[in-house]
Amino acid sequence: MTIEVNTPTLSPLSTDARSLRPLLEWLARRAEPVVISLGAILAGLALFSLFILVVGKSPADLFRLMYTGGFGSWFSIQNSLSRAAPLLLTALCVALPARLGLVVIGGEGAVVLGGVAAAAIALPLTASVSPIVVIPLMAIAGMIAGGIWIGLAGVLRHYRGVNETIASLLLAYIAIALMNHFIEGPLRDPASLNKPSTAPLPAEYMLGNIPGMDVNWGLVIGIVACIIAWVLIEATSFGFAARIAGGNVRAAQIQGLPVGRLIVGFTALAGSFAGLAGMVEVAAVQGSANASLAAGYGYTGILVAFLARHNPLAIIPVAILLGGIDASGGLIQRRMGLPDATVLVLQGTLFVVILLCETFYGRFKIFNPDLWKSPGLRSNLSEGTA
Amino acid sequence: MTKLLPMNRRSFLQTTASGAAALGLAPSLFSTPAAAQAALTVGFIYVGPKDDYGYNQAHAEGAAVIKAMSGVTVVEEENVPETVDVQKTMESMINLDGASLVFPTSFGYFDPHMLEMAKKYPDVQFRHCGGLWKEGVNPMNTGSYFGYIGQGQYLNGITAGYASKSKKIGFVAAKPIPQVLQNINSFLLGARSVDPAITCQVIFTGEWSLAVKEAEATNALIDQGADVITCHVDSPKVVVETAAGRGAFVCGYHANQSPLAPEKYLTGAEWAWGNVYTKFVTEAQASTPLGNFVRGGLKDGFVKMSPLGPGVSEEARKKFDATLAEMMAGSFSVFKGPIKDNKGGDAVTAGQTFAEDAIELESMAYLVEGVVGSTS
Numbered sequence: 004m005t006i007e008v009n010t011p012t013l014s015p016l017s018t019d020a021r022s023l024r025p026l027l028e029w030l031a032r033r034a035e036p037v038v039i040s041l042g043a044i045l046a047g048l049a050l051f052s053l054f055i056l057v058v059g060k061s062p063a064d065l066f067r068l069m070y071t072g073g074f075g076s077w078f079s080i081q082n083s084l085s086r087a088a089p090l091l092l093t094a095l096c097v098a099l100p101a102r103l104g105l106v107v108i109g110g111e112g113a114v115v116l117g118g119v120a121a122a123a124i125a126l127p128l129t130a131s132v133s134p135i136v137v138i139p140l141m142a143i144a145g146m147i148a149g150g151i152w153i154g155l156a157g158v159l160r161h162y163r164g165v166n167e168t169i170a171s172l173l174l175a176y177i178a179i180a181l182m183n184h185f186i187e188g189p190l191r192d193p194a195s196l197n198k199p200s201t202a203p204l205p206a207e208y209m210l211g212n213i214p215g216m217d218v219n220w221g222l223v224i225g226i227v228a229c230i231i232a233w234v235l236i237e238a239t240s241f242g243f244a245a246r247i248a249g250g251n252v253r254a255a256q257i258q259g260l261p262v263g264r265l266i267v268g269f270t271a272l273a274g275s276f277a278g279l280a281g282m283v284e285v286a287a288v289q290g291s292a293n294a295s296l297a298a299g300y301g302y303t304g305i306l307v308a309f310l311a312r313h314n315p316l317a318i319i320p321v322a323i324l325l326g327g328i329d330a331s332g333g334l335i336q337r338r339m340g341l342p343d344a345t346v347l348v349l350q351g352t353l354f355v356v357i358l359l360c361e362t363f364y365g366r367f368k369i370f371n372p373d374l375w376k377s378p379g380l381r382s383n384l385s386e387g388t389a
Numbered sequence: 390m391t392k393l394l395p396m397n398r399r400s401f402l403q404t405t406a407s408g409a410a411a412l413g414l415a416p417s418l419f420s421t422p423a424a425a426q427a428a429l430t431v432g433f434i435y436v437g438p439k440d441d442y443g444y445n446q447a448h449a450e451g452a453a454v455i456k457a458m459s460g461v462t463v464v465e466e467e468n469v470p471e472t473v474d475v476q477k478t479m480e481s482m483i484n485l486d487g488a489s490l491v492f493p494t495s496f497g498y499f500d501p502h503m504l505e506m507a508k509k510y511p512d513v514q515f516r517h518c519g520g521l522w523k524e525g526v527n528p529m530n531t532g533s534y535f536g537y538i539g540q541g542q543y544l545n546g547i548t549a550g551y552a553s554k555s556k557k558i559g560f561v562a563a564k565p566i567p568q569v570l571q572n573i574n575s576f577l578l579g580a581r582s583v584d585p586a587i588t589c590q591v592i593f594t595g596e597w598s599l600a601v602k603e604a605e606a607t608n609a610l611i612d613q614g615a616d617v618i619t620c621h622v623d624s625p626k627v628v629v630e631t632a633a634g635r636g637a638f639v640c641g642y643h644a645n646q647s648p649l650a651p652e653k654y655l656t657g658a659e660w661a662w663g664n665v666y667t668k669f670v671t672e673a674q675a676s677t678p679l680g681n682f683v684r685g686g687l688k689d690g691f692v693k694m695s696p697l698g699p700g701v702s703e704e705a706r707k708k709f710d711a712t713l714a715e716m717m718a719g720s721f722s723v724f725k726g727p728i729k730d731n732k733g734g735d736a737v738t739a740g741q742t743f744a745e746d747a748i749e750l751e752s753m754a755y756l757v758e759g760v761v762g763s764t765s
Contacts, residue, residue, distance in 0.1 A: 071485070078484050082477045183595055187564070188765075196752060197519070197566045198497055219473070288473050290501050294596075295471040333466045333478050337486060343438070343468040 027375040035370035036312065039363050047356035051349050060339055072334035073327030084218045087326030089114075091225025092280035093304025094311065094318045095232050096153060099273040100167070101313040102236055103266060104249040107156060109171025110277040111301025112178030113149030117278025118285045119182050120148035122201040122292035123190055125208055134207050141208070142282050149278015150271040152178055157270025161263045167270070179297050186293055200293035210287035219287035221280070225322070228276055232315035245269055277301060306350060310357055325350065428460050429489060429673055431666075432482035434475060435467045436495035436623075437598060443624035443643040448494040448518070450644065451662025455670050464488060471497035479506045483513055490514045490673050492666070496521075499533075507531045514679055516669055518662075520751075522682050532681035534665050536691035537745040539575040540716050541658025542619070543723045544694055544709060545640035546579020548655040549617040550587055551705035552638045553580070559610030559637075560591040561603055561620035561628050565764040567753040569621045572658075574757045575723050576619055576640075581759055583708065590615055591762035598623040607631040617655070629654070638700050645695045656709070657695035664690040686745050688717045730755040731762075 052062035073083050096110035121141040128137055156174055159165035185201075192202040210220045236242035248255035248262050255262055280300060285292050307325055311317035332346035368374060431452075439449035445467065456463045464486045469475045475498050482488040489512070493503050496519045507515050507528050515531045522533035549558050558580055562569050577589040590613060592606040599622075607618055607628050618632040619640035626649060632639045633650030641647070641657020665683065672679045685691035694713070697706060715721040722744055726737035736755050737743065743750050756762060 072481070078480065082481060085473050085477055180595075197568050199564070199566070203500075284472070288501070293497070295497050298470040298472045298474075329474070330477065330481070333469070333481055334485060336466050337464040337482070343466070 024375055028372045031370050031375055032372050035364065035367070036314075036317075038370075039360055040310075040312075040357065043357040043360035044353060046360075047349075047353040050356065051352045054348060054352075055345075058341070060341065065335060065339065065341075068334050068338055069328065069331040072331030078217075079327075079330060081217045082330040083323060083327035084216075084222055085326070086329045087322040088219065088221035088225050089280045089284060089300040090303055090307050090322040090325060091222075091229055091318060092276045092283070093300045094307035094322060095228055095304075095315060096149075096273040096277035096301070097305050097308035098311065098313040098315055098318060099232060099236075099269050099276070100153075100157070100266075101308065102242075102249050103245050103269050104252070105157070105160065105266065105270065106168045107153060107171045107270060107273060108168055108305050109153065109156060109173075109175035109178075109301070110274075110304050111297060111299070112171070112175030113152045113274040113277035114281040114284070114301045115182040115296045116152050116178045117145035117149040117281025118289075118296040119185050119190070119201075119281070119292045120278070121145040121282035121285045122204070123185070125204055126190070126202060137208050138210065138286065141286055142279060145278040145282030145285075146275035147278070149281065150275035153274025153277065154267055154271030156274075157267045160270075161266045175301065182292070182296065183294065190292070192291070195291075195293075198293060200291040203291045204286065208286065209290060210283065219283070221283035221287050224279065224283060226319055228279070229315045229318050232276070236315065241265075241268075277304070306354055309354065428462065429670065430462045430464060430482075430487045431455055431670060432479070432486065432488035432491040433463065433465045434469050434478055434482075434491070434493045434495070434498065435465070436471065436497070437468060439465065439467045441624040442626040442629075442646050442649065443622070445494070445623070447644045447660040448492070448662055451660070451666045452492075454663030455666045458667070458670060460674065461670060462486075469495075471495060471502065473502075475502045476506055479503070479515075480509075483510055488513070490516070490669065490679075492516055492518070492669075494518045503531060504528070514673065516679065516683075520682075520684060524681070529681065532679060532683065534669075534680075534683040536660055536665075537684065537686035538658050538660070538692045539571045539723055539750070540687055540721070540745055541692050541694060542572045542575040542640075542642075543579035543582075544713060544716075545619055545642075545656060545658055546576040546581075547583060547709050547712060548697070548701050548705050549576070549619070549638070549640055550580035550583025551702050551708075552655055552700055553584075553587060553617045555614045555616045556584065556587050557614045558587060558589045558617040558619075559607070559613075559615030560589055560760075560762075561606045561610070561618065561622060562591055562593050563597045563622045564595065565593055567751055570753045570756060570764065571750055572621045572642075573760055573762075574753070574755075577757060577759050578723055578728075580617075582712075583705075587759065589760050591756065591760055593762070594622065600624075600627045603627045604631045608635065611635045611637050641695055647695055647698060652699060654695070654698040655700050656697050659693050659695055661690055661693045684746065686716070687713070688719055724750065729758040731758050731760050733758075 055062045055065055072079055074080055093110045093114060096113060097107055100107040121144050124144040125137055125141050152174060153171060156167045156171040159170045160167040187199040190201045191199050212219050213223060244260045245265050248260055248265050252262060281296060284296055289295055307318055307322050311321040328346050328349060335341050335345055336343055433452045435445040435448060437445045439445050452463050452465060455461055464482055466478050469478050475493060479491055479493060482491060491513060499517045499519060499521045503515050503517050507530050511530055517533050518535060520533045520535035522531060560573050560576060562573060573591050580587040590610055592610060594602040594606055603622055604627050608631060610618060617638040618628060620628040620642055625642050625646055629639045629646045629649045633653040638653050638655050639650055640655050644659055645657060647654040669679055722742045724737050724743040726741040727739040728737040730736040736757055756764060
């Protein structure tokens with residue numbers, strides 16, 4: 004395949020244009036991931052339209068419904084944001100270790116244990132302690148439980164050489180079994196006959212909604228967490244060290260970087276974000292820990308993180324997009340009579356196309372910052388087409 | 390297919406400006422009482438696929454009955470998890486489709502999800518499958534319906550008792566909760582009414598829907614000599630196909646699974662939700678108050694039996710029909726003392742009889758003598 008690239012006329016540039024050069028250079032650097040991702044999404048939607056045509060429905064109707072259901076009204080927007088909230092945190096559980104070159108897919112385990120730990124710590128305190136103390140305590144308990152769980156995958160990886168992908172996935176199964184043990188055994192509210200749960204949290208310990216919105220505080224917590232994670236990776240020496248170790252672990256070791264501590268620290272931090280998602284699920288939605296905690300947020304988080312290319316800031320729009328696709332899924336079922344799997348096919352198509360488009364990075368000359376430098380400063384601008 | 394909503398910027402701005410609860414919605418679709426009378430939109434929400442040959446299919450078959458009624462529009466959504474998702478699905482049905490009667494059918498949808506929405510939309514009626522509604526505690530625009538299906542499992546047990554050669558039958562169960570325990574005990578008691586030497590091995594999978602473990606459990610039961618299998622999981626499909634594939638007889642649950650194993654299917658205890666939904670919708674259309682706590686068994690048309698399969702002997706058919714007739718007359722009790730539990734204690738003492746709607750049965754925590762297995 005030949006890719007047509009419009010090579011802009013570079014010289015002679017007027018003085019005015021020359022002052023634009025740093026801006027153009029910056030734009031070229033930043034535009035590449037955005038343009039390629041958007042292009043991939045468009046290509047994915049086009050491919051998905053073919054599926055819809057094959058089953059004899061109109062893609063135009065479908066996309067219009069998706070817009071109505073996901074973003075077409077204030078109700079739909081809040082619907083999408085509510086669904087996006089837990090994904091922000093579970094996506095971080097994948098994105099942070101990914102910067103170290105680790106593929107962690109067991110966030111679901113951290114979510115359920117985080118939820119159980121949060122409920123467990125609040126139970127004995129019922130009604131006697133101020134919510135200002137209890138809610139942060141629940142968050143800390145959830146983060147510690149999730150952090151230990153995914154941190155364990157990091158420990159196994161670094162000290163025993165166990166593949167972290169498989170370890171974290173298997174640990175998720177163990178976590179779900181542990182959750183079932185606790186909510187059907189020691190922590191079970193005897194009144195929860197046919198749906199084993201912990202005792203319900205008193206209303207004052209619940210997180211509630213963001214004022215003026217029908218979306219719970221989980222959204223704010225998730226966005227703040229994404230920003231913190233971005234600052235950590237992009238603006239601290241800890242994050243810089245992690246990126247080096249992710250790029251080349253040997254080089255990092257030769258530099259004397261504490262690779263082991265980085266791996267355990269990053270996996271534990273990642274797990275604590277997912278554990279926090281479990282706490283929010285208990286404190287803002289369910290009101291108790293029960294089997295509904297294992298709702299698949301940990302697994303959808305993998306999709307979000309990969310689509311966001313493990314950039315914590317990009318996770319925010321991607322999670323909202325997926326929340327919107329989820330929100331519109333219901334409308335598609337109800338209005339078009341298409342099965343629930345329709346939106347899963349769309350998500351899967353987008354996932355594959357975006358991964359395939361990774362190969363386009365660095366292949367469009369227009370995104371090369373060198374192209375925009377003044378001729379004297381230009382380094383080895385390669386010739387030829389992709 | 391219903392026509393697409395006329396959604397444009399003007400109607401959006403209008404509704405936003407007026408601060409209406411249902412945004413982005415054409416005014417004609419607001420569910421005013423007058424509109425609800427003329428055309429009723431009913432929402433059904435399922436936790437799994439609606440063609441699962443089980444729990445969800447039973448409800449979807451009920452919804453299909455409603456669809457045929459005049460003046461009724463049915464909107465359905467499947468695979469909705471018991472999280473904020475189901476709350477938003479209910480809201481979306483109310484706001485975007487104008488639903489004024491909603492049936493969230495999974496047990497876990499009740500608290501907090503349906504209760505939250507009922508508080509927020511007091512003009513919408515919510516009816517939940519599972520029997521959790523309490524007078525004075527839960528709002529009057531909510532309610533519960535449920536069926537007594539234990540007698541159906543007793544009838545399953547009768548056909549199993551006649552069909553079993555090894556005198557060992559098996560039960561694949563999801564969780565050791567009262568509803569499931571009552572089904573296991575009823576199945577064994579039905580079989581023991583044929584032959585008191587019969588034992589029933591039970592395996593709990595721990596999850597409502599976990600195909601791999603259900604197949605493993607079925608195989609393990611058959612390996613240990615069981616030759617009739619039944620189950621209580623969301624979708625009996627895997628259990629029925631696995632058991633029939635190994636040559637064992639099967640009794641169904643939730644819905645009719647005979648198409649999956651026409652030769653080996655004896656009978657099955659099925660829900661008859663179509664009758665229940667018809668009742669609710671008729672009440673809603675007539676603007677009479679909907680029942681808040683609605684329950685019934687075989688004789689009330691809440692539960693039905695699958696047609697008897699070719700594996701059921703003439704003798705078995707006679708006993709099945711006689712017992713069914715007693716149940717339909719309301720004079721039959723499955724739990725009639727003395728019954729021992731499988732740890733040697735008294736489950737039901739001599740002289741004690743529990744009718745199918747007895748409150749004591751709803752907190753059942755034992756397995757009766759003859760059931761091999763443990764609740765913990």
